[in-house]
Amino acid sequence: MNTKKQQLDNLVAQYRSINSPVDFSARAMPQKLTYAWPQWLSIPRLTLATSTLAVFLTIGLFIQLDKAPYEPALYVDLSQVTGVNPSWIEITVTQAPSLSDIELLPDMGQVNTDLSDPASYQPGNNHETNSHRQLNT
Amino acid sequence: MDEQSDKELVKQFRKGNNHAYTLLVKRHQDRIYRLACIYLYHEQDAMDACQEVFMRAYKGLAGFRFQSEPFTWLYRTLRNVCSEYNRKFSRDKYVQHDEEVISNIVDSANTETTQHLIEVREIIKKLPRRQHEVVLLRIFEGLSIEETATTMNCRPGTVKALLNKAQKQLRILNG
Numbered sequence: 001m002n003t004k005k006q007q008l009d010n011l012v013a014q015y016r017s018i019n020s021p022v023d024f025s026a027r028a029m030p031q032k033l034t035y036a037w038p039q040w041l042s043i044p045r046l047t048l049a050t051s052t053l054a055v056f057l058t059i060g061l062f063i064q065l066d067k068a069p070y071e072p073a074l075y076v077d078l079s080q081v082t083g084v085n086p087s088w089i090e091i092t093v094t095q096a097p098s099l100s101d102i103e104l105l106p107d108m109g110q111v112n113t114d115l116s117d118p119a120s121y122q123p124g125n126n127h128e129t130n131s132h133r134q135l136n137t
Numbered sequence: 138m139d140e141q142s143d144k145e146l147v148k149q150f151r152k153g154n155n156h157a158y159t160l161l162v163k164r165h166q167d168r169i170y171r172l173a174c175i176y177l178y179h180e181q182d183a184m185d186a187c188q189e190v191f192m193r194a195y196k197g198l199a200g201f202r203f204q205s206e207p208f209t210w211l212y213r214t215l216r217n218v219c220s221e222y223n224r225k226f227s228r229d230k231y232v233q234h235d236e237e238v239i240s241n242i243v244d245s246a247n248t249e250t251t252q253h254l255i256e257v258r259e260i261i262k263k264l265p266r267r268q269h270e271v272v273l274l275r276i277f278e279g280l281s282i283e284e285t286a287t288t289m290n291c292r293p294g295t296v297k298a299l300l301n302k303a304q305k306q307l308r309i310l311n312g
Contacts, residue, residue, distance in 0.1 A: 008276075011260075014253040015277050020170035022184060024191045025162035039199075 143207040147198055158198075162191050165208055168278060169215055174254060175261070175273065176219035182226070186218045193218075209288045212274075260307065268303035271296055 141149075141157075143164070149157035169190055173183040193214050201210060257277060261269040267289075274285045275296065286293040 011253060011256055012277055012279075015171065015257050016279070018167070018171050018174070018253070020166045020187065022187075023163070024166045024169075024187055025159040 144203060147201055147203075147207050150198060151201075158195065161207065162194075165211055166191070168208075169211060172212070172215055172273070172278070173219065175258060176216070177222055179226075182222050186215065186222055189218045190214045205287055206284070208284075209290075212288050264303050264306060268299050268306065271299040272303050275300055 141160075143161060146157040146161045146164075150161065166187065170183065170187050173186045173190075177183045177186055190211060194211060197214075198207070198210075201207065257273075261272055264272060270289055271285060274280045274288055275282070280288065282293045282296050286296045289296065
């Protein structure tokens with residue numbers, strides 16, 4: 001056992017006697033650094049800044065896209081133009097409308113400009129059409 | 138200045154004292170070279186790996202956080218570099234017998250040294266990776282239990298246990 005231990009000790013001593021054939025202190029040190037980035041400009045910081053900016057830009061873009069279709073180019077007070085009770089007017093705008101795109105609901109029939117009869121304000125109960133039917137009968 | 142600790146040398150190097158870096162490299166280059174010889178299979182690769190380790194140290198010690206010893210940092214860098222080399226130059230490039238391979242590592246005239254490296258490799262290659270690392274650092278490099286534990290990123294108790302297992306294993310293998 002002692003011989004084996006002695007052999008190992010010898011081997012360890014011989015292993016430790018192996019030295020580097022080269023002096024790496026001279027080889028590993030660059031003589032001159034041509035350019036060094038400032039320390040605060042590290043890659044993780046740049047990545048964080050870029051991704052934060054990208055997130056904000058994306059959110060801004062979505063907000064803009066979200067707003068755009070509902071942004072009316074022209075305000076028209078249809079109740080004043082047609083003389084119809086504003087609660088009757090229902091227009092669904094999916095894109096910038098032209099005047100020909102605007103349709104009244106089918107049950108509204110023709111527009112009644114006679115506002116003296118409150119009963120005629122009921123949807124589907126067009127005063128003028130009803131009078132006309134009465135005349136026909 | 139030679140008696141300064143590694144950490145003090147790193148602090149001075151970070152202040153711009155290149156002489157401190159030179160001292161640090163001179164202090165550890167033999168040990169790093171020996172370990173590179175064990176982990177790699179070719180003299181030129183071992184020398185290139187050492188140079189790569191010290192180049193990385195030159196660039197990377199600016200960000201050293203002093204949570205471990207500088208040698209631990211160097212050793213882990215060496216392990217990474219050696220793994221990269223072994224992966225890059227797959228073994229089939231060096232399909233040679235150990236003796237032939239190691240004779241490339243050291244001066245061919247120095248046959249005794251070649252024989253020592255073969256013997257060391259013969260001993261550690263029988264062991265699992267962690268035990269192999271413990272034997273190399275604790276027995277052959279002569280690090281203390283604490284230094285070995287720090288270098289291997291484990292507790293001193295683990296080092297003792299691994300060392301114990303390795304010694305038993307070697308006894309079994311030696312008959």
